[in-house]
Amino acid sequence: MxxxxxxxxxxxxxxxxxxxxxxxxxPAETGERYRAAGYWRDELLGDIPARQAALRPDAIALVDGPRRWTYARLAADVAELHGSLYRLGLRRGDRVIVQLPNQAEFVLLWFALQRLGAVPVHALPGHRRQELTHLARVTGAVGYVFPERHARYDHRRPAAELAAAHPALKHTVVVGDPGGHVGMVPFASLLGGEAPRPVPAEAPVAADDLALLLLSGGTTGTPKLIPRTHQDYGYNARAAADVCRLGPASVYLAVLPIAFNFTMSCPGILGTLQAGGTVVVCPSPDPATALALVDREGVTITAVNPPLVPHWLREAQVGGHDLSSLAVLQVGAARLADDLARRVGPSLGCRLQQVFGMAEGLLNLTGLDDPDEIVCTTQGRPVSPGxxxxxxxxxxxxxxxxxxxxxxxxxxxxxxxxxxxxxxxxxxxxxxxxxxxxxxxxxxxxxxxxxxxxxxDQINRGGEKIDATEVEGHLLAHTAVEAAALVAVADTELGERSAAFLVCNGPAPSVRELARFLRDRGLAAYKAPDRVHEVTELPLTPVGKIDKNALRQRLQENGTPDAAGGGPGRKP
Structure with missing residues (x-):
């Protein structure tokens, strides 16, 4: 072609x-072709709970620990939250940064924002000041929803500082206790109150409206924002659900961060709910936690990244969990090693499905009937004829x-x-x-x-995308660093780790010291280098750019390269 x-x-x-x-x-003619082919429909993402409630009101839609929502209750809670958000001051087209871990509140909020026509901006749990400031500035967000605490990190004070620095950010909503912060709205106050009141009629949400903003790890120093519409994102999830043969009996376990495109729509939460199935929220990717939920809830399909696979295989051997309900294990976000892929079916008693996609769009899945060799050595084929x-x-x-x-x-x-x-x-x-x-x-x-x-120039660390340019800029802010280059190192567990090559004016800072330094500058923890090598100079290409291919080659040849060829680098 x-x-x-x-x-x-x-x-x-x-x-x-x-x-x-x-x-x-x-382009207009392209859109008409997609509609004629049935890819695009005049359906809104926010209508999914109500549409399913009309068909199966008493079926279980969402499970989070002991909490359970039928489709009828999910639709009712989404409708109430929709009205509460409107009365809070949110309107169609407003951007709202959503930074919540794997919990039911994310699902309720997400659908309520869709009904309102507001646009959730999918921040990741590990994002800190640097990334959140970028999102607030670029999107002009008027709202920010976050947890009180997650992974021992208290989000409330940083959230207050973010709002103070960005006057447009008028609405801060915390899932938990505001802790005395004036102006923060407890999420719980938006639900369970008075009977929902009608929302005043305004311009209706349209299928080609902006529905959400996903993040892309890019090469421009900060996350790029990916616009998705109701019609294209709904089709994304629906096409994946068709390949996975989802239906009302399907039970999907959301293991990876819920804000990931993989977890949301490949087929993920959206594909499962569109098919009338059940979504079970997993609070942690810990294999013991996840496999216990597979056992308890009769999970039929779930999705993980390659670093989790060996841990799941070990837990399956020793954990004593009944995994007989599990039909499909999706593995994506990074390439799965062929040898490891061949162990999945025999160890877990389910079908492996490799997934290769991107938040920007294209999604590839191996088929449930594909030959084993194809499943274990490829990352799938496109889900759509289009x-x-x-x-x-x-x-x-x-x-x-x-x-x-x-x-x-x-x-x-x-x-x-x-x-x-x-x-x-x-x-x-x-x-x-x-x-x-x-x-x-x-x-x-x-x-x-x-x-x-x-x-x-990007490092895929277990599915977390690290932009080398961004990290290098922060490394150069360290007083001991005169030049810096960040490159990927092949790793059997994570797929890739990061190695920093530093030219220093004294002793090179250690891995631990750099992690603290970058954390204090507001970067997510996963962006800190896994290895540090002190070099006397960085090799350059003929046009004067740092020759990262040369650094990678020297890593392969002797593990700890010195760019000047004098001696081994350091891994402090």
């Missing part, structure tokens, strides 16, 4: 009016079948541009609308993709 010529309806000249000037929509895939070399020329190339894609649920980032159009998208994923893959004759690596 080749890219579409610039004169087609997919060209900028054919672009229809986007839902917002903040992000580009799909997905277009193109593999190109460094010059943008399509590669021969079976050869490795950078993956370009476009389709009915793949973005056409980042939110409020028009400067990224040329580097991340082709003129005819293909998204440059930065992934290096091979395509089999069956259409399955095998992920080879990354073209972008």
């Amino acid at each position: 080749t890219t579409t010529p610039a004169t087609t309806p997919d060209s900028p000249e054919g672009q229809h009016r986007p839902p917002s000037p903040d992000w580009p929509g799909w 997905d277009e895939v193109l593999l190109v070399d460094g010059d943008g020329t399509p590669v021969a079948e079976g050869r490795t190339g950078e993956l370009l894609t476009r389709g009915p649920y793949t973005l056409r541009g980042y939110y409020r980032s028009p400067e990224l159009a040329g580097s991340h998208f082709t003129p005819d609308g293909f998204y440059r994923t930065g992934d290096l893959v091979r395509r089999l004759p069956t259409g399955h993709l095998s992920v080879v690596g990354r073209a972008k």
